[in-house]
Amino acid sequence: MHAGHREHHLSGRTSWLRAAVLGANDGLVSTASLIVGVAAAHASHSNILVAGAAGLVAGAMSMATGEYVSVHSQKDSEQAALEQERMELQANVAAEHKELAGIYVRRGLEPELAKQVAEQLMAHDALGAHARDELGITATQSARPLQAALASAGSFTVGAMLPIAVVMLSPHNHLVPVVSAASLLFLALLGALAARAGGAPVAAGALRVTFWGALAMGITAGIGAALGVVA
Known part of the structure; x- marks a missing residue:
């Protein structure tokens, strides 16, 4: 037996990692595609920067709003489920108690042990036991709308700032290939x-x-070039 041994599992990172990477990817792809499309339409350097900045602000606000509404809806559902469970416990x-013991039996405990576990957990915190084991709601996993909105907007902003910084540092006549x-x-x-943080294949x-990302930028560049010719 190894004293103080702790196991570290990569699956615990997936929730926050997925949100952060999705936000940064969205910011990077959408802003870079917007910049490439506007640049392909032969816009001036200042107009390209304005378009990129506008895309950053609009995208970050859209991400924050969408994430807030989505997670708040999840929180409302959790609260409704907890309130129903509270009423059932009172009724x-x-x-x-039988329902909770049945859950533990299905997870592999002997019926008598499952009954004892259910008794002890419900004596300690009946609603908490049912929230965790019946509804799948825990304090660490419960929905936090404002936190989710800020994290989503922040990661989008970080991703969007990268192509904008490249525009600021690049010569105008080479913007499309450089960006x-x-x-x-x-x-x-x-x-x-x-992929590395999540334990997945890095190359894939x-x-x-x-x-x-290349497909998105290629399509917007083509549309920008076509509109630039028409204009």
Whole structure:
């Protein structure tokens, strides 16, 4: 037996990692695609920067709003489920005890042990036991709308700032290839980092996000070039 042994599992990172990477990827791909599309339409350097900044602000606010509404809806559902469970505990605690013991039996405990575990947990915190084991709601996993909105907007902003910084540092006549190449490099690094942290194949993670980023920028560049000719 090893004293003080602790196991570290990568699956615990997936929730916050997924949100952070999705936000940064969205910011990077959408802003880089917008910049490439506007640049392909032969806009001035200042107009390209304005478009990029506007895309950053609009995208971050959209991400924050969408995340807040989505997570708040989840929180409302959790609260409604907890309130229903609280009423059921008040109405028929014996039935709820039997239900909780049945959950433990299905997880592999002997019926008598499951009954004892249910008794002890309900004596300590009946609602908490049912929230965790029946509804799957815990304090660490419960919905936090404002936190989710800020995290989503923040990660989107970080991703969007990368192509904007490249525009500020690049000569105007080479904006499209430089922004495209730099953004694809950033995307590959993000994909590789996320894959490594999550224990997935690094090459596959990098290739996946790079392919879709290249496709998005290619389409917007084509549309921008076509509109620039028409204009």
